[in-house]
Amino acid sequence: MQAYTGKILHVDLTTGRSKIQTFDDAFAKMYIGGTGFGIKTLLDNQKPGIDPFDPENPLIYALGAVCNTMVPCGASKFGVFAKSPASNLLGEAYSTGQWGAELRSAGYDILVIRGKAAKPKYIWIDDESMQLMDASHLWGKTAWETEETIRKDLGDEYVRVSGIGQAGENLSRIACLINDHFRAAGRTGLGAVMGSKNLKAVAVRGTYDTCVADVPKLQEFCKDLYERARGPKTSKYRTLGTAANVLAMNKQGALPTRNFQAAMFEGAEKISGEYLNERYVTKIEGCSACPMRCEHIAVVREGPFTGATARIEYEPTMAFGSNCGVDRMDAIIKSVELCDMYGLDAISAGMIIAFGMECFERGLITTQDTGGLDLRFGNAEAMVEMVRKMAFRQDIGKVLADGVRPASKAIGKGSEAFALEIKGVELTGYDIRGLKTAALGYAVSRRGADHQRHGSYGPDMDGRVDRFKAEKSRGKIVVGDEDNYAIFDSIILCKFSRGIWNGYDEIAKIYTMVTGIPYTGEEMRKTGERINNLARIYNIREGLTRSDDTVPPRVMNDPIPSGVSKGSRVTQEDLDILLDGYYEARGWTPEGVPKSEKLKELDLEGYESILAGKRK
């Protein structure tokens, strides 16, 4: 096989030892890379049922098949996996930038980190050399300071760093991993897993070649793909960026506002992609081998947050903007900057502050809890300060730093009714009450509330289906979307580029050009299905049941109050129709457990023993 290094680097922080394990074509073909490698490695390397902060919870980095090649939007993507401290189920998150390409240049496709260092350390991978370096001078530093200091210490400006800020050290369950300054493996609290290991960062520098199987064909195909990547299918990402969604979602009555108390925001114009680009975006940058480039770097030039600099996307704009009732772009940029520095998932951070704001307005918490902050919706300064308090676990930030689910349990007083999370992971920027296909996607998503495992808001938003209606047939749609996305997350291709690809056949074609491993479109689809089933097996092993595939109480009980989606909600009856349809389409039992035939069909029968007792 070409492109792959075929190597897995295991590092044990407790003993300081490392070893290299190899994999063959069969493993590569069966799991492809990224999410396939990550979930498979986690399932096989983690003791069932352990606490996410147990030193034996492995923190896994996995690269995609096309990493460090010129395949558009795929050169540097990587996934990170562990048992999630947010959900106690599958933890997975993806990032881009340059770090991934560097790990492959150093000679590895998968990195597995176990154990716990006695003192703060960082891992330094320099081609075949692996060293545990002292990180006591980095502990307490931001992710940005850490990245810069490591480069300075090692005297090499091309060292790439993936690491944590203070939030990960303080074991915030929404802590993330930051690499290349503006990129984050954001969701499911993987930064806290790194922190729990007394690990501050993984620094990498590589000089090895990546060779592909068919250079002339790949070049010819890439030329075409680059053209497409500059065409209409990606224009949103290249022009206004994802922040264009603000006005689009607002118009559809699907823009989360004031902790989902509304789905339209009166201040939407002032947090729109148009407003952002006109006043704040100073540069658009790209990741490795990306011909479309989307990173909108925004800088605040006046006011209390002067100098704040962050890469701005729709999700954090929604989370810190409409969902906190804040119509100030400068405060949103500042909040995202702090999240990147402290290493907090900016989506969850905004969502949790919104939850805190509702608690405050309902009198469930007071200024006594907030350290004097008037934590009302719309108070931009209080919002920014609360980001800081969460990272350092001060005042109510101590509780909020663990996520909406633990926070609502700690605060109590009925706050569970407006805790917007699924499987312990905070909701993202789609009001799923009026997007029934997406609601199913969110309910069953393997990493908790999430639009990135299925993208099933697509059929709702573009009118392929009646978005207000729950039907069994949505199951098949979500299954198709999930399997497709699992392939994107394995190759790994940026989902912003999904519009330029013509189905599985084309992805199989490029996979073969790169790796030399024969693959058909149908085999691709099946591998997508295999990966989703593998994730289900993992989650069931860690305790997931049908009752975890659900939507938050507010989504079920409180209809959207106004706008085109007025009156929408997802009732228990709706949910049951959707779930039944989904499980059926998946070939799972009504309890959501993959049937033996399905395991056999997907060559996963080796995991039968995990599921045997779970079927009724």
Place this chain on the structure above:
Amino acid sequence: MVRHKFVTVDPDKCVGCRICEYVCSQEKDKVFNPTKSRIRVVRIYPTVNASMTCRLCEDAPCVVACPRKALEQSKENGVILVNKDKCNGCGWCIEACDFGAIVLDPSKKVVAMCDLCQGNPKCVEWCPEEALELTSRDLLSQKARLGAVKKLVEASKTQS
């Protein structure tokens, strides 16, 4: 010499995507390996990006610095030619270059720099941002001159 063409970057257009590095290493060594690329991207956070490669200096300092006379500047097109038998990878030329445009091939242990791909640089061809340009000092000053005059004309129009 003023008319010798070389590859230059417009930092306002460069997004730091590193496609030039991938294309260059593929073209020259049939591998993907940015450390072998004759053009390297520099990113200074948060917003500075620029690809750097050989500028075909007059009286090239790298040629002067080489103690083994392994480097020679082509009279025809100004590119620096490396005699692979003479070069022992000592790195004097790398130190002499003001632009960091010379790379030491980590496997072959000889230096390499931009050879303009027979007059059709692949990095320029592939750059999706059109940030790279094959140009000469003469053309660059022409462009600057024209731009300056156009600005003056515009300014006088708005004033009158």
